[in-house]
Amino acid sequence: MMRPIQMVDLQSQYENIKHEVDEAVFSVIRSARFILGPDVRQFEEELMQYTGAKNVIACANGTDALKIALIALELKPGDEIIAPTFTFISTAEVAALLGLKVVFADSLYDTFNIDPASIRKAITRKTKAIIPVHLYGQCAAMDEIMKIAKENKIFVIEDNAQAIGAEYFFKNGTGKKAGTIGDAGTTSFFPSKNLGAYGDGGAIFTDNSRLAEKLRMIANHGQKKRYFYDAIGLNSRLDTLQAAILRVKLKKLDGYITARRKAADYYDKAFSGLKNVVIPYRQAQSTHVFHQYTLKVIGGSRDGLMEHLQKNNIPSMLYYPMPLHLQRAFRGNRWKRGDFPVAEKLAKQIISLPMHTELDEEQLEYITKKAVEYFG
Numbered sequence: 020m021m022r023p024i025q026m027v028d029l030q031s032q033y034e035n036i037k038h039e040v041d042e043a044v045f046s047v048i049r050s051a052r053f054i055l056g057p058d059v060r061q062f063e064e065e066l067m068q069y070t071g072a073k074n075v076i077a078c079a080n081g082t083d084a085l086k087i088a089l090i091a092l093e094l095k096p097g098d099e100i101i102a103p104t105f106t107f108i109s110t111a112e113v114a115a116l117l118g119l120k121v122v123f124a125d126s127l128y129d130t131f132n133i134d135p136a137s138i139r140k141a142i143t144r145k146t147k148a149i150i151p152v153h154l155y156g157q158c159a160a161m162d163e164i165m166k167i168a169k170e171n172k173i174f175v176i177e178d179n180a181q182a183i184g185a186e187y188f189f190k191n192g193t194g195k196k197a198g199t200i201g202d203a204g205t206t207s208f209f210p211s212k213n214l215g216a217y218g219d220g221g222a223i224f225t226d227n228s229r230l231a232e233k234l235r236m237i238a239n240h241g242q243k244k245r246y247f248y249d250a251i252g253l254n255s256r257l258d259t260l261q262a263a264i265l266r267v268k269l270k271k272l273d274g275y276i277t278a279r280r281k282a283a284d285y286y287d288k289a290f291s292g293l294k295n296v297v298i299p300y301r302q303a304q305s306t307h308v309f310h311q312y313t314l315k316v317i318g319g320s321r322d323g324l325m326e327h328l329q330k331n332n333i334p335s336m337l338y339y340p341m342p343l344h345l346q347r348a349f350r351g352n353r354w355k356r357g358d359f360p361v362a363e364k365l366a367k368q369i370i371s372l373p374m375h376t377e378l379d380e381e382q383l384e385y386i387t388k389k390a391v392e393y394f395g
């Protein structure tokens with residue numbers, strides 16, 4: 020019998036790595052080094068090797084990673100940051116909490132990522148940082164974004180929660196891992212992420228060692244030496260238990276990415292001939308790690324497709340149903356419908372299909388058959 024189809028199947032994944040994970044977890048429990056135990060630093064080192072970042076600072080979650088980065092860059096109330104409106108809430112949320120002004124930018128229709136032309140329009144004398152998000156697992160247009168940042172002397176913080184392991188190829192031929200291109204990069208180890216913990220987790224990457232020191236201090240109550248506080252910080256550490264699990268899973272990340280790409284290739288093949296469906300665009304400048312497999316359904320039948328899949332026990336999700344500039348949380352700002360037409364259009368057209376490391380051929384065949392059937 021076919022295994023039930025889920026957006027993410029962490030149970031099946033665990034079954035395949037149970038032995039290693041259990042051993043890692045119990046070894047932390049036996050050691051009782053729950054806070055900043057040796058696995059945390061070892062995981063940071065291994066992540067440095069994997070990404071090529073000169074420094075990695077683990078923290079409690081991807082939202083805190085963004086917050087810590089903004090604090091460490093000494094952004095002050097009233098400073099402006101530019102972020103895409105078509106993304107998860109974290110970026111805008113932490114900036115608003117810190118009293119910064121979030122200035123939204125529109126997205127590119129093809130890649131779903133922030134549009135450099137829209138960034139240029141959003142820049143003012145108060146702009147201090149751009150926060151591109153590598154949405155769904157593919158890098159934003161980093162050549163252009165880094166150029167804009169350099170011209171305007173502003174920071175770039177990459178929100179790499181969805182694209183760990185992706186590689187960006189610059190126009191000059193060199194390549195770099197997502198999250199290691201800007202002044203800092205952040206990521207999330209939320210369980211469903213490509214590198215997911217069994218609870219919350221996050222990390223910050225930077226090649227700037229002075230910044231790294233500050234980030235580490237802020238993540239741990241602003242202290243370098245215990246009970247001596249050099250700055251206002253927060254309690255945002257990665258649990259040793261999570262670090263131990265992540266060390267097991269980091270070794271498998273490239274294999275997991277390959278499994279996701281295989282599923283994406285299967286979907287692409289099944290959907291590429293459909294008239295009302297646009298398969299994910301794969302750009303030459305970036306590899307795609309398929310955190311999500313997101314179709315665009317044109318002609319207004321997206322909700323119908325979702326319903327049809329649901330009736331056939333196939334889950335699907337809308338990442339994201341409403342751009343941030345239209346959310347009630349930002350109603351005090353001046354944004355209105357029509358301000359970011361591409362993002363608004365994407366929100367109406369997108370649908371993400373089940374995507375994880377354990378999708379088998381039988382499931383993929385069933386999902387694609389049912390989806391294709393809907394379009395007749």
Ligand SMILES: Cc1ncc(COP(=O)(O)O)c(C=O)c1O
Nearest residue numbers: 080081082107109180207208209
């Ligand atoms: C683009 C993006 N940024 C930030 C986050 C926040 O990460 P976390 O849930 O670990 O706080 C997420 C995911 O949850 C995300 O997808």
